[in-house]
Amino acid sequence: MPKVRVSGVENNKLREFLHHFEAGSVIFREGDLGSEMFIIQRGHVRISLKVGTRERELAVLEKGDFFGEIALLDESPARSATATAIDDVEVLELTSRDLDQILRRKPDIAVRMMTKLSERLREANRRFEEFGSREELSALTPAPARQGIEARAVLFHASSGRLFPLRASGDTTLGRHDPVTGVTPDVDLSALDPERTVSRRHASITALDDKLTIAETSASTNGTFVNGTKLEAFEPFTLASGDSVQLALVTLRLHVIPDGG
Numbered sequence: 001m002p003k004v005r006v007s008g009v010e011n012n013k014l015r016e017f018l019h020h021f022e023a024g025s026v027i028f029r030e031g032d033l034g035s036e037m038f039i040i041q042r043g044h045v046r047i048s049l050k051v052g053t054r055e056r057e058l059a060v061l062e063k064g065d066f067f068g069e070i071a072l073l074d075e076s077p078a079r080s081a082t083a084t085a086i087d088d089v090e091v092l093e094l095t096s097r098d099l100d101q102i103l104r105r106k107p108d109i110a111v112r113m114m115t116k117l118s119e120r121l122r123e124a125n126r127r128f129e130e131f132g133s134r135e136e137l138s139a140l141t142p143a144p145a146r147q148g149i150e151a152r153a154v155l156f157h158a159s160s161g162r163l164f165p166l167r168a169s170g171d172t173t174l175g176r177h178d179p180v181t182g183v184t185p186d187v188d189l190s191a192l193d194p195e196r197t198v199s200r201r202h203a204s205i206t207a208l209d210d211k212l213t214i215a216e217t218s219a220s221t222n223g224t225f226v227n228g229t230k231l232e233a234f235e236p237f238t239l240a241s242g243d244s245v246q247l248a249l250v251t252l253r254l255h256v257i258p259d260g261g
Helices: 013-017 096-105 108-131
Strands: 018-021 026-028 036-042 045-051 054-061 082-085 089-095 151-157 162-167 170-175 203-208 211-216 224-226 237-239 244-247 250-256
Touching: 013 018, 013 089, 089 096, 162 170, 162 203, 211 224
Parallel strands: none
Antiparallel strands: 018 089, 026 082, 036 089, 045 054, 045 082, 151 162, 151 250, 170 203, 203 211, 211 237, 224 244, 244 250
């Protein structure tokens, strides 16, 4: 199982981000507001969710695991689950800015995070099946569509630290939210494009037979570039891990998640 290891905690500035929770302490509750994620340095944390009238355990996390990341990656301040310290726990508590600084130095951490997120989604789906009735599951708050993508690759935006998963098969749409039709692409770049240079239906990335290709889906875009080369409209272009993908003024980097993490 992939872990997020942040080295040098004992000897550098990361020590200021260390927080201690005693056994039995609630780190945060489902529904609480928060803007930080946590990486476990010591101890074990139980993640649980209220399903109907019952509290269900989703996972027990250990050193190298992370939680609370949805508050950063989805810019959603409401916690989607409860985190409780099983024993004495030490965590790194990171804001979006803190995480951005770490990912700039070590972008490979982004790939490991997405691998872990994909595994977590599969495990959560399995546990939900065990929970029982559809009535219980209907009590859950639906997650945004992009959280439901089981990723085989991710687009990483370095300056913001944002991660955008790509579908393991089929098309992943890229663009901006369309307030007229209400359509939101899988990779919504609205927050990264205040000047609105990206088209609402700008491009799509297709996963087929272990190959990723990108193609513009509109002839009236401000350009799509791979490693600095401008693409022809509607013409698929094969992508490789590490490629720079630029939509108008927004630049992303592709990371393919290795099989087996």
